[in-house]
Amino acid sequence: MRRYILRRVAAFVATLFFVSALVFVVVRVLPGDPALVIIGAEGSPEAAARLREALGLNRPIPVQYVEWLTRALRGDLGVSLQYDVPVGRLIVSRLPVTLPLTVMAAVLMAVTALPLGLYAARRHRRAGDYLAMVVSQIGIAIPGFWAGLLLILLFSVHLGWVQSGGFAGWSGGLWPGVRSLLLPAIALGLFQTAVLVRATRSSVLDVLREDYVRTARAKGVNELSVIAKHTLRNALIPIVTVAGLQLGQLMAGAIILESVFALPGIGRLALGAITARDLPVVQGVTLFVASTIVLINFAVDLLYVVLDPRIRYE
């Protein structure tokens, strides 16, 4: 196990190194100049040239990368060109929005998709199954940003139950914060929930056809026990795999929904930074998201061992 963990840590470091180098080069090779974006069309190209010099963007890309990497290894991700604030501090300041948003969407996904998928599998080819499949099909077909706008229209504009966007913060207590993230979490989780319903249904259906389930039923084990102990646990491995991948996609989906709901999260930070060519921020956010996804995958692998004691990592 120790060797396995060491191997994974080495892979983690290699992934981050690769991602950072790739993003560094791609962002700098793409047309678009941070100095020009800061100066804008109202300024002069001469002013932009002076700013470019001051920002150190005239030096060769490898030199810039080595400098950036040396500082990053010491935990310094640089300073945002747009905000003049350390990148690390910017990312940390956005976590109280994106983290709860993603977690809420994931919880929503789990508590809705698992029972619904299970229900559909148990009612295979009956009305309940078809209904669940139609609902999940709609969930897959509606893009998150559109669902977000529809939710705003209904719950904010017409009913006035929640605010239309923005983040209330956590200083006023738990509820105002949760309330402002409720609609975005639903919109964000909708697609992934629908996908997970289908994954759960098919995985449970596979297991229900297994001999050991038939044997358990033949032995007279009660149905609840058949489902909870014999079926669900065995069906969980593919479900967890899908769910793990979906967590990463939730973070990606947050980029669009944070804009629709005007939430000051990591996604909107990334989008704004790309538009403004705020290179240190793009770099920092990418590294952060990449690390999170690698860590989630690692956690999923470890979870396999818990779910299925036959799995060993040596």
Place this chain on the structure above:
Amino acid sequence: MRHLAKLLLVLLALIPLAAPTAAPAQNLILQGATEPPGLDLTATPASATATVVFYNVQEALVKVDRHGKLVPWLAERWNTSDNKNYTFFLKRGVRFHNGREMKAADVKFVFDRAMNPETKHPAVKQYEVIGDIIVKDDYTITFALKSTNANFLWTMARQGSVIYPREAVETLKSEPIGTGPYKLGEWVRGDRIVLVKNGEYHVKGLPKIDRVTLRFIPDPNAALAALKAGDVDASMFGLGPEHIPDLQKDSRFQVIVGETTNDVIMSMNNAKKPFSDVRVRRAITHGINKPDVVKGAMFGLGRVLGTNVDPLNPYFVDMSGAMPYDPAKAKKLLAEAGYPNGFETVLKVAPQYYYTVRTGEVLADQLQKIGVKIKIEQIEWGQWLSRVWKDADYDLTIIGHAEAWDIANYANPKYYFRYDSAEFQKLFQESEVTVDDKARRELYLKMQKKLVEDAPVVWLYIHPRLAVTKKGLQGLWKDLPAGAGVMDLSEVSWAKQ
């Protein structure tokens, strides 16, 4: 004992009547589309920065008021006997937000710094005309110009000429300090900027709002939802013309449609074939039905333009009829230029500015009728700045020029239009040193006529000011003569209910 209790109860009941009733705090929540790239007006000419800082947090010696007139501001008056030496007499008792009084030495510091190339002031060229700055006393300062400059007072009123205390120069980008009606409260990056009332503002009785929150909602539909749900009191920038007819019918809101300095133009690359031929440029101009463009792309909101000078400029002349829609003439001109069957060309637009794409689609349809087939290429704003604006790597492009007094762009052959006319440049240079208003007006007329004749770009329309507020909000500017992004909140208040 019972009597005492009764007496106490009566006294308690009277307390609310006796206590002075404090006026309820007046708050204002605004929606803006773009978050500023820093708050330092001496480092960026971005209009999103001006929206927050200019006139609200920081002010200049001279101000362009809501009618487009130059008025004394931090300077209570100025005089000049020879149009080369300008003496400004500062208003006394004006305090910066840090409590210190503004003195002539601060003004000198600000302009010395702006003129220093090391500062990287984006408009450093405008200050090159200043030869010497002499502080006569704490409240009197003279600018000795190297030569006569007709724009000098306008330069002093520009957003890059704001006065700030020299001790706060390091924090201009994140915590600007000035003399304005509001102090910067907080900036929650990515979410909002809060401005709080400056109780010691130098204009008595202003401002009337205690706290202004500017929320950044980039998505126009989300902005509309926030307005309709009552989460914001006003949408200042960001709603499109398609939202206006519906909101005009809604009794909860008032819609402000005004003029701006933002002229939307289709530029043609004057250095590149076929647009290097003036006949082709004229043909394109004759091939465009501008009123239909405004109808199709802007729901009929926006004034049709004929030349560069905007209607808020004192030298505006309506030339919208000078090159009328005439497809037959357009075809004839194209044939003369050697393109009897028209040609294919690429129009680059940046969808960050919604009107560029819509306008492009209408133009592509119209120009097809004279044989010019347009392929629309959408590029991201950062790329537009690099490829089109800086490198002039384009055939056609559409953008709004929001800055006031921008005719100088046509006198700069390196500007992305690549328009190079010695005659125009001479007229412009002359206008820069002509102080007499009548003579200068004459020169501006000549310049505009020359522009119409040479058709370096197609002036399409003025992008209107579109703001929507809850009923009862008063004091906002209708027109925006000081720059299309300027949002003066000093006189804004809620009407008494």
